[in-house]
Amino acid sequence: MISDLKGAFSRISNNNKRSAIREILKLTQNPEIISFAGGLPAPESFPVDALDTIVTDMMREEGASVLQYDATEGVKELRELLLKRYQDQGTQADIDNLIITTGSQQGLDLVGKIFVNDGDVVICGLPSYLGGIGAFKAYGAKMAGIPMDEQGMSATLLEAKLEDLKQEGIKPKFIYVIPDFQNPTGITMPESRRLEIIALAHKYDVLIVEDCPYRDVRFEGEPQRMMYDLDNDNHVLTLGTFSKIFAPGFRIGWILGPKDVNEKIVIAKQSADLCTPTFVQKIAYRYMNSGVFETNLKKTIDLYHQRRDVMLAEMEKHMPEGVKWTHPEGGMFLFITLPEHVNALELFHKAIEKKVAFVTGDVFYCDGSGTNTIRLNFSYVNNEKAITGIKRIADLIKAEMLVEA
Amino acid sequence: MISDLKGAFSRISNNNKRSAIREILKLTQNPEIISFAGGLPAPESFPVDALDTIVTDMMREEGASVLQYDATEGVKELRELLLKRYQDQGTQADIDNLIITTGSQQGLDLVGKIFVNDGDVVICGLPSYLGGIGAFKAYGAKMAGIPMDEQGMSATLLEAKLEDLKQEGIKPKFIYVIPDFQNPTGITMPESRRLEIIALAHKYDVLIVEDCPYRDVRFEGEPQRMMYDLDNDNHVLTLGTFSKIFAPGFRIGWILGPKDVNEKIVIAKQSADLCTPTFVQKIAYRYMNSGVFETNLKKTIDLYHQRRDVMLAEMEKHMPEGVKWTHPEGGMFLFITLPEHVNALELFHKAIEKKVAFVTGDVFYCDGSGTNTIRLNFSYVNNEKAITGIKRIADLIKAEMLVEA
Numbered sequence: 001m002i003s004d005l006k007g008a009f010s011r012i013s014n015n016n017k018r019s020a021i022r023e024i025l026k027l028t029q030n031p032e033i034i035s036f037a038g039g040l041p042a043p044e045s046f047p048v049d050a051l052d053t054i055v056t057d058m059m060r061e062e063g064a065s066v067l068q069y070d071a072t073e074g075v076k077e078l079r080e081l082l083l084k085r086y087q088d089q090g091t092q093a094d095i096d097n098l099i100i101t102t103g104s105q106q107g108l109d110l111v112g113k114i115f116v117n118d119g120d121v122v123i124c125g126l127p128s129y130l131g132g133i134g135a136f137k138a139y140g141a142k143m144a145g146i147p148m149d150e151q152g153m154s155a156t157l158l159e160a161k162l163e164d165l166k167q168e169g170i171k172p173k174f175i176y177v178i179p180d181f182q183n184p185t186g187i188t189m190p191e192s193r194r195l196e197i198i199a200l201a202h203k204y205d206v207l208i209v210e211d212c213p214y215r216d217v218r219f220e221g222e223p224q225r226m227m228y229d230l231d232n233d234n235h236v237l238t239l240g241t242f243s244k245i246f247a248p249g250f251r252i253g254w255i256l257g258p259k260d261v262n263e264k265i266v267i268a269k270q271s272a273d274l275c276t277p278t279f280v281q282k283i284a285y286r287y288m289n290s291g292v293f294e295t296n297l298k299k300t301i302d303l304y305h306q307r308r309d310v311m312l313a314e315m316e317k318h319m320p321e322g323v324k325w326t327h328p329e330g331g332m333f334l335f336i337t338l339p340e341h342v343n344a345l346e347l348f349h350k351a352i353e354k355k356v357a358f359v360t361g362d363v364f365y366c367d368g369s370g371t372n373t374i375r376l377n378f379s380y381v382n383n384e385k386a387i388t389g390i391k392r393i394a395d396l397i398k399a400e401m402l403v404e405a
Numbered sequence: 406m407i408s409d410l411k412g413a414f415s416r417i418s419n420n421n422k423r424s425a426i427r428e429i430l431k432l433t434q435n436p437e438i439i440s441f442a443g444g445l446p447a448p449e450s451f452p453v454d455a456l457d458t459i460v461t462d463m464m465r466e467e468g469a470s471v472l473q474y475d476a477t478e479g480v481k482e483l484r485e486l487l488l489k490r491y492q493d494q495g496t497q498a499d500i501d502n503l504i505i506t507t508g509s510q511q512g513l514d515l516v517g518k519i520f521v522n523d524g525d526v527v528i529c530g531l532p533s534y535l536g537g538i539g540a541f542k543a544y545g546a547k548m549a550g551i552p553m554d555e556q557g558m559s560a561t562l563l564e565a566k567l568e569d570l571k572q573e574g575i576k577p578k579f580i581y582v583i584p585d586f587q588n589p590t591g592i593t594m595p596e597s598r599r600l601e602i603i604a605l606a607h608k609y610d611v612l613i614v615e616d617c618p619y620r621d622v623r624f625e626g627e628p629q630r631m632m633y634d635l636d637n638d639n640h641v642l643t644l645g646t647f648s649k650i651f652a653p654g655f656r657i658g659w660i661l662g663p664k665d666v667n668e669k670i671v672i673a674k675q676s677a678d679l680c681t682p683t684f685v686q687k688i689a690y691r692y693m694n695s696g697v698f699e700t701n702l703k704k705t706i707d708l709y710h711q712r713r714d715v716m717l718a719e720m721e722k723h724m725p726e727g728v729k730w731t732h733p734e735g736g737m738f739l740f741i742t743l744p745e746h747v748n749a750l751e752l753f754h755k756a757i758e759k760k761v762a763f764v765t766g767d768v769f770y771c772d773g774s775g776t777n778t779i780r781l782n783f784s785y786v787n788n789e790k791a792i793t794g795i796k797r798i799a800d801l802i803k804a805e806m807l808v809e810a
Binding site: 271 | 408427448457460461470472474477510511513518519525610611648663665669675676678679680685
């Protein structure tokens with residue numbers, strides 16, 4: 001080994017921290033543990049049977065071409081179909097606005113890569129998806145967290161922050177938002193809030209990165225228009241993915257964004273992996289085109305809806321007074337706020353002993369706050385386990401509130 | 406759009422140039438053009454029939470799990486099987502030495518990402534694979550090119566460069582080599598040269614990044630031991646891939662490297678795409694395990710062997726005196742050196758008019774030299790077309806030599 005390996009690692013490598021969630025997930029791998037910790041879709045939601053037929057047909061009809069390299073921008077027919085789905089919902093975009101990425105995680109990474117220099121400011125929700133924060137921080141981003149209310153990122157506090165930064169001569173590189181069923185809170189921004197944030201992006205001349213992994217998983221309430229559509233002025237770049245509505249094991253995401261930005265992302269993607277696997281893109285195209293996609297999505301939504309309902313009912317039944325939680329209209333997560341003096345990390349270690357797990361909310365706070373919060377996933381665990389697991393967590397919280405009171 | 410989008414792009418984005426080869430390939434997409442330009446495996450070499458059965462069995466036996474997220478390090482059974490294949494060839498390594506990447510292009514990108522700070526020196530062959538150079542330069546690497554002789558990178562010139570750098574107080578981050586059937590030259594380093602370069606890596610305390618995409622595609626001559634095996638002292642990190650021996654459209658590569666380095670790469674990969682698609686990894690495992698892998702690889706080798714032979718025979722027949730070319734014992738490329746006064750780029754434009762294409766060699770020279778060189782791919786074009794195409798190129802070269810003489 002070279003003598004000073006540690007010293008040889010780059011600034012980016014030193015910025016890149018092992019995900020706190022991964023460490024938590026390791027502790028929860030014991031199958032006896034009822035885990036609300038991960039962010040996994042329910043395997044019951046995967047279209048196993050449909051895929052076998054699709055692959056057989058594909059190999060017969062297309063043969064070798066599905067095994068070859070393809071364009072860095074993505075497989076043309078898949079891009080066209082995804083675009084059409086947006087256009088059918090009113091989006092104004094053409095094919096150069098839509099490129100495929102290797103999961104939306106790659107989208108986040110490439111957005112960080114093409115925009116962030118060491119020390120640049122990026123704005124995010126307080127709390128916000130850890131994988132986004134991590135990807136941006138790797139490139140040296142200083143994250144500025146904006147507290148959220150029940151309508152998502154606070155526009156008032158965002159404006160105050162943008163104004164402060166402006167006074168200091170700092171222009172943030174972009175505002176990172178997850179408008180629908182936010183990870184970790186489950187909160188959805190109403191259109192009014194989206195418009196306020198877009199107006200601020202215009203006023204302060206800043207891009208918005210709109211991350212939409214859960215958008216299509218809505219159980220109830222009115223769909224809100226994407227910020228991309230509300231803006232329609234090249235201030236918004238939107239990330240989409242099949243991971244929560246088809247299969248995460250395909251690692252297919254996409255970016256719907258300004259052409260000039262996409263062009264830079266494609267060049268960066270060329271260095272990153274040349275192209276997303278042709279094989280899974282071609283399958284995904286056939287799957288979407290078959291109609292099974294929409295049927296299966298509906299089944300997925302129904303499943304998660306019912307799991308959320310069970311979870312909320314159990315929490316209503318067992319949680320002590322003083323504990324608050326969100327009521328997401330879709331997605332995969334809800335968020336608990338404990339009384340301020342209760343430490344979620346201490347609770348976590350006791351929970352593991354009781355064979356139940358969650359993620360402490362603080363990992364999603366770029367400023368290290370949120371030590372009294374908890375994220376619960378409701379997509380993965382079946383109802384029976386959820387009932388047992390929520391009771392266990394509620395009992396632990398009760399005990400902790402007594403001790404710490 | 407924000408007012409100064411150009412100014413908003415990062416240093417990395419500005420370092421990241423659109424691949425010159427991509428631009429060339431665009432000019433060659435006309436199906437009438439006989440193109441030796443790309444680096445595509447022959448579609449005839451892809452195991453289309455075997456895969457259909459494998460996917461059917463897999464879906465029946467494993468179902469939903471092949472569609473779920475998996476570990477960032479890669480699917481365990483695939484890592485184990487790849488490791489075993491190395492161990493069977495004498496490699497001393499264990500499971501933590503081997504991680505999966507999304508193609509070996511991702512391996513190159515992540516190696517750049519974890520080691521290269523702006524201005525760091527990276528050493529490569531003169532010429533060398535463009536996708537490697539590009540990935541390293543994106544992170545700010547200053548490439549130092551070492552001329553090659555018929556045994557690959559010159560150890561004498563490498564030592565001189567390392568000594569010069571040492572005098573300046575500069576320690577390069579790593580030496581990038583492609584020891585087997587190098588891209589673009591087709592040259593293979595004999596064991597003696599490999600050992601010389603390893604000794605220099607030890608003497609000057611520098612890592613070696615050994616890129617092995619073509620290693621298994623050997624037609625003749627003795628297999629040379631990997632530098633990883635010859636070193637066996639954590640100075641070498643080796644990149645492998647299925648792209649040339651199975652299917653590039655799966656985007657599966659791997660890194661065989663020191664554990665401390667792999668650990669950093671896994672953290673970086675987590676930000677980059679969470680994991681390589683589970684679906685293709687699980688198929689690749691079954692394919693390798695089925696035995697079809699080795700049978701099909703033999704067929705691929707035979708096909709390329711025969712195509713190389715045809716190409717060499719035609720060149721022998723038609724090329725004018727003063728033109729030299731390599732005689733690769735494997736891989737996918739051979740390299741032509743024209744008389745110094747002949748400009749390959751001018752030749753290229755004339756070639757396109759005559760409906761034949763190649764890549765000018767200069768794009769592989771990090772110092773912009775090599776303007777009288779040409780890379781020819783022999784894996785993709787069938788024999789009939791190769792015969793016509795080589796004749797056309799030879800005629801063009803003859804004409805050019807007359808004009809420029």
